[in-house]
Amino acid sequence: MIDLQEFSWLTAAWDQVSARWKSLSHGILITGNPGIGKGHLALELTRLLLCKEPNEDKACGQCASCQLLENSVHPDFHVLVPENEIDSQPEPIREHANRYFMSEKAASSSRKPSRVIGVDAVRLLSESLVMKSGQTGRKVSLITPADRLNSNSMNALLKLLEEPTADTYIILVTARPYRLAATIRSRCIQLECPAPVPQMVRSWLDRRYPETTIDVLPFARCGIGPLQINAILVGGEQALFQDLFKKLCMPTLTGTNPWLLAQECSAIGIQTALRILQYRALAQIRELATGVESSPGCNNESAFSCRESSIQTFLEIGQFLLGPTGAVDEQLFLEDICTRICEERES
Numbered sequence: 001m002i003d004l005q006e007f008s009w010l011t012a013a014w015d016q017v018s019a020r021w022k023s024l025s026h027g028i029l030i031t032g033n034p035g036i037g038k039g040h041l042a043l044e045l046t047r048l049l050l051c052k053e054p055n056e057d058k059a060c061g062q063c064a065s066c067q068l069l070e071n072s073v074h075p076d077f078h079v080l081v082p083e084n085e086i087d088s089q090p091e092p093i094r095e096h097a098n099r100y101f102m103s104e105k106a107a108s109s110s111r112k113p114s115r116v117i118g119v120d121a122v123r124l125l126s127e128s129l130v131m132k133s134g135q136t137g138r139k140v141s142l143i144t145p146a147d148r149l150n151s152n153s154m155n156a157l158l159k160l161l162e163e164p165t166a167d168t169y170i171i172l173v174t175a176r177p178y179r180l181a182a183t184i185r186s187r188c189i190q191l192e193c194p195a196p197v198p199q200m201v202r203s204w205l206d207r208r209y210p211e212t213t214i215d216v217l218p219f220a221r222c223g224i225g226p227l228q229i230n231a232i233l234v235g236g237e238q239a240l241f242q243d244l245f246k247k248l249c250m251p252t253l254t255g256t257n258p259w260l261l262a263q264e265c266s267a268i269g270i271q272t273a274l275r276i277l278q279y280r281a282l283a284q285i286r287e288l289a290t291g292v293e294s295s296p297g298c299n300n301e302s303a304f305s306c307r308e309s310s311i312q313t314f315l316e317i318g319q320f321l322l323g324p325t326g327a328v329d330e331q332l333f334l335e336d337i338c339t340r341i342c343e344e345r346e347s
């Protein structure tokens, strides 16, 4: 079990939600930057809601319900995750989610893992929630990242939120709440988890990697949270990311070949690179509109020079990341975006 106390930046959000856990509405939307531990917070809330003998605002960790959850076999915990995100989830979430696409996987093991949470998964969830609880009487459904619901699955989810089964909690977790229909957002209480300031991230990483000095600012500027930095360090990919950050923060890309930039992006994974570019575009749009920095304590040195181009890039990448595409399409799309950035920075 990961102790939520390890993530000091989530303490305020946890105190806020755990203080009133007995009177929470059935729709709970947890938002905040990527990679800051929102999934762990959702899991801790699930423990508390399903525990048979909670101690004030903490799950006991001992009862049958807590044990079932820890062993990833709780009958009243239902998790929907897109297939391509399954490996990045904390273990109990991963194992519980597997139940919902075992049959699909068996049907076609050669197809690409889906990026979306389809309507069939939400229908199956709906059928499961109708059944009687196997433990405490309460049932918890976790959907993460909830922005991967497509329009059909959002409609199906809306019905669940409008006519909830008794003692059911639906926890939606996302870094992109603007992608959810307003009708869904309006039926949930929202818990916003603030991003850690760079100093907090630095201390957290220093405790884990006392031998390594990591410049966390470029990661923060690209919307990469502490848990993602941790995964990058574990994977030995630090240098690849730092090379790319240097390029994206240069005042000019004069003479830079867009295909070389695309190659550097590909090296960290095309989807990861596209999310970084999308985050940079959104940060630029926000800062131009409000004058407020998206990442606390980070100056935004932009990869984009004008508002129109930032908006266009942000929307196009968002659309692309939702669509089912092949590897060749991904590469071409990435090259298109890199071409735009290089041309703009030269003008």
Ligand SMILES: [Zn+2]
Binding pocket: 050, 051, 052, 053, 054, 059, 060, 061, 062, 063, 064, 065, 066
């Ligand atoms: Zn318990």
